[in-house]
Amino acid sequence: MIKSIPEWSEQEYLMLSLPHEKSDWKPYLDEILQGYKEFIKAVSEFQKVLLIAPKKSDFAPFENIPNVEFFVCDTNDTWIRDFGAIDILENGCLKALDFTFNAWGNKFQSQLDNAVNSKLFKEKFKEELKKIDLILEGGSIDFNGEGVMLTSSHCLLNENRNSHLNKTQIDEKLKEIFGLKQIIWLENGFIKGDDTDHHIDTLARFITPNTIAHCICEDEKDEHYLPLQEMKKELEETGFNLVELPLPKPLYYENRRLGATYANFVFINNALIVPTYNDEKDKIIIQRLSKALPNRKIIGVDARVFLRQNGSLHCSCQNRFKGPR
Template sequence: MRLPAEWEKQKALLISYPHENSDWQPYLNEIREFYDEFINIVKKYQNLIILSPEPLNIKTSKSDFEVKIIKVKTNDTWVRDYGPISVEISKSDFELKDFTFNGWGLKYSANYDNLVNRRVFHTKKIGFVLEGGSIDSNGEGVLLTTSKCLLEENRNPHLSKEEIETKLKNFFGLKKVLWLNHGFLEGDDTDSHIDMLARFVAPNKIVYITCDDKDDIHYDELKKMEKELKRYGFDLIPLPFVSPKYFNNKRLPASYANFVIINSAVIVPTYNDTNDKEALKIFKKLFSNRDIIGLDSSTLIKEHGSIHCSCMNIF
């Protein structure tokens, strides 16, 4: 049993389309424009599965890949956290694991989202709360995660850290779980998902967000996170920090770590920021054999997530 790395060959990318009965309602047309652009990018590279509670008429460019639209009720679009997690059970044979989703520790409604996998993929529910954005794999038995999320009191309160780690190792065939006790982004209501902070880009390489402004609220925590990462012995590549972005007077969790890897490409969130070009340059160096595509995610972060949060890789 093995949890694949995101850079491995994928069957499809799963996306959940925004609808009027969600928090996107006030700027629905704006966010749908983002999703249409996202979909058109992905379908140049691989198959797409789109979930929607209503019929869709998406204008997409021609492609050799399939776009499959499935009608199913959802609460929201953040399918990274309620979509199925692909696990290799034998060579090139994958099983979709359906973990329990409870709205990021009972913060939001999740009644429809928690049923999506069963209704669409006919999976069997696992009685363990786990969100896809809270874990990251190097494909070789090492998992990166945060204690703030996995040990949060409304996820699996009956389990100790040791018991949770044992379950993760059993679910995914892991050798090691790397826990980060520091690091956060203001506006991220997932309790510090790892996919906003640090990600594997190769079996021995991790990219992570940094902050050089000593007056910024994130400075101390991200410095402590950096020290933790250095203890684990991986090659580390710092990503530039996004200058503060606000909506309705609240700071948003803008992060270049929330990129998504698809077949032959990497889609990197941009934010109309002075560091966008520098971030794209870093990814071009890291993934020289893939197309690097910047996608303006300024609308997406209004609801406190970014590109990686909005999709799930299916292997």
């Protein structure tokens, strides 16, 4: 029996791939490393963190943070949510799945990132890693833990991923791989500045088995307003409880609008880390999620620098769950 795992399940590690001098972060490396440091410090109070980087010297800013381990491995980029192994339950034991990563439709170099899992599981975890012949990113899917998956048609059905498969074939394949009874395919919604072809973790996420938190836009003149209204209508038809996450005011870097979204939050043991953007809505979002998740501590972490490379907090990490393997 196969079962998908919701992200609020108990974790052994939160894994992160660090920015480094050979990555696209080089022009503002000190700034993003400070952002990672604040994020990692917040997480390490609750659970272990595993950091991945090409050289031991890359770990220097983090060596005095407790609850942190290190693994040396060459990488192209930092968005381990999309190339990191994805855990499932198979007959009560955790199994790690290694999908093919092609950098969101061959937009960037990805050979090193696509090889991280093999090296990590061989040298660090010393356990079996099951290779799956399918292009899939972790940020494009989200589970409620009871057999339902949430995704975006624009991403999973994009010709730059698995063009040899149609929607029915992909639906059936994912149901088999993750032990699903239902896939919710959202046809609407986007976040300007996201270059992943509409990853679901920028738009709508399960926060309990029966509740979805989703983005909305309150400015009728904003280009997000209508697409997110249409997405909301789709979600209302699912029968799940809904929590609205209004977008912050537009943020720009070098005259380019950045993909600021509160849906890119991160579940960790006993807490939820929420990206913040120095916006008046930061407090509103934290209060709203605190009400929806009364048994978790809700913590805000400034994610503005993360946005410069088109991601946020959830994109930067991957969960390794705790349990028998």
